[in-house]
Amino acid sequence: MKHVIAWHQLDPSDWAQALDASLRFAGEPQRWERRARDRSICLMFFNPSLRTRTSMEVAAAQLGAHATTLSPGAGTWQMAFADGGVMDGAEAEHIQEAVGVLSRYYDAIGVRLFASLTDYEQDSTDQLVTRFARAASVPVINLESAFFHPCQELADASTIVEQFDGDVRGRKFVLAWCYHPRALPMAVPNSAVTMAARLGMHVTIARPDGYDLDPSVTERATRIAAESGGSVVETSDRIAAFEGAQVIYAKAWGGRQVYTDAEAEAMKRSSLKDWRVTEDSLSLTDDGVFMHCLPVRRNVVVDDAVLDGPSAIHLRQAEYRLYAQKAILELIWKLDAVPA
Ligand code: CP
Numbered sequence: 001m002k003h004v005i006a007w008h009q010l011d012p013s014d015w016a017q018a019l020d021a022s023l024r025f026a027g028e029p030q031r032w033e034r035r036a037r038d039r040s041i042c043l044m045f046f047n048p049s050l051r052t053r054t055s056m057e058v059a060a061a062q063l064g065a066h067a068t069t070l071s072p073g074a075g076t077w078q079m080a081f082a083d084g085g086v087m088d089g090a091e092a093e094h095i096q097e098a099v100g101v102l103s104r105y106y107d108a109i110g111v112r113l114f115a116s117l118t119d120y121e122q123d124s125t126d127q128l129v130t131r132f133a134r135a136a137s138v139p140v141i142n143l144e145s146a147f148f149h150p151c152q153e154l155a156d157a158s159t160i161v162e163q164f165d166g167d168v169r170g171r172k173f174v175l176a177w178c179y180h181p182r183a184l185p186m187a188v189p190n191s192a193v194t195m196a197a198r199l200g201m202h203v204t205i206a207r208p209d210g211y212d213l214d215p216s217v218t219e220r221a222t223r224i225a226a227e228s229g230g231s232v233v234e235t236s237d238r239i240a241a242f243e244g245a246q247v248i249y250a251k252a253w254g255g256r257q258v259y260t261d262a263e264a265e266a267m268k269r270s271s272l273k274d275w276r277v278t279e280d281s282l283s284l285t286d287d288g289v290f291m292h293c294l295p296v297r298r299n300v301v302v303d304d305a306v307l308d309g310p311s312a313i314h315l316r317q318a319e320y321r322l323y324a325q326k327a328i329l330e331l332i333w334k335l336d337a338v339p340a
Helices: 012-026 051-063 095-105 120-124 127-134 150-163 187-198 215-228 238-242 262-270 314-332
Strands: 040-045 066-070 108-112 140-142 172-177 202-206 231-235 247-251 289-291
Touching: 012 150, 012 314, 040 051, 040 095, 051 066, 051 150, 051 314, 095 108, 095 127, 120 127, 127 140, 140 150, 150 187, 150 247, 150 289, 150 314, 172 187, 172 238, 187 202, 187 215, 187 247, 202 215, 202 238, 215 231, 289 314
Parallel strands: 040 066, 040 108, 108 140, 172 202, 172 247, 202 231, 247 289
Antiparallel strands: none
């Protein structure tokens, strides 16, 4: 049984197989088939979603499977996660029972469980999604946890491979920190740097001082990049970072040093509003394309002119979410090869 929690926990051949499948599905976008007609998946969204929810529902339907989407606490019971807790509060059901029951109805469970942003130790070790997966007896797909977003990661890699016609190794990828009115979790940036490193790209993490990613993530990405022919550097020099870049991947995330102090974090961030992707900053790149996982705040994270301009590939990137979801379902369910 294969859980897809973070790609580095799986065999590299699983990643390679899923990436190939995602690109294959992109070549047959409207294909409806029945390879998974006897399968079902339950999608549990503890947090909001547009792309992940809909792309997984459509992916399941196009493969012939059934998907049920639940929003715990809204139509189903509020759930407790803690081991050994006394459940005398609002939570009426423990994940141990909920996931145990759903494992008996479904052939896979997807779960979205964002970072708490109040407990760095819990978030950085992805304790909640790990606990959730432990309670399951069917494969669990991480639909974005505190620290990783493997579905986004696969879609992003597919988009980049397609953009450069497979000639990706050695290109410059910039993860560009951007201002956002709220401190956001690190799952997407963590996944993005790991993904670009795995593709053998030269990765620059451009972020203000105090916004470095977790050392476990940068160290792993550096190791992976070295094996793939790429590299990873971090800098607070945005201009130098953008120069010669071929991919600008914009993302906001909260500061690690002030993680549990929302007020201090907000204060620190408020002076960083010029960390925004503009046409001027994009002109420093080597014909760089603009990527963002979405949702994105226009004229806060990135200017209209960039999003509506020829360099933006964020909608194709979002389209790839559907093909990546199909590839992940194919992987965990070990579906037979596509009939000729
Ligand atoms: N990028 C992404 O995961 O989008 P949603 O939050 O809308 O699912």
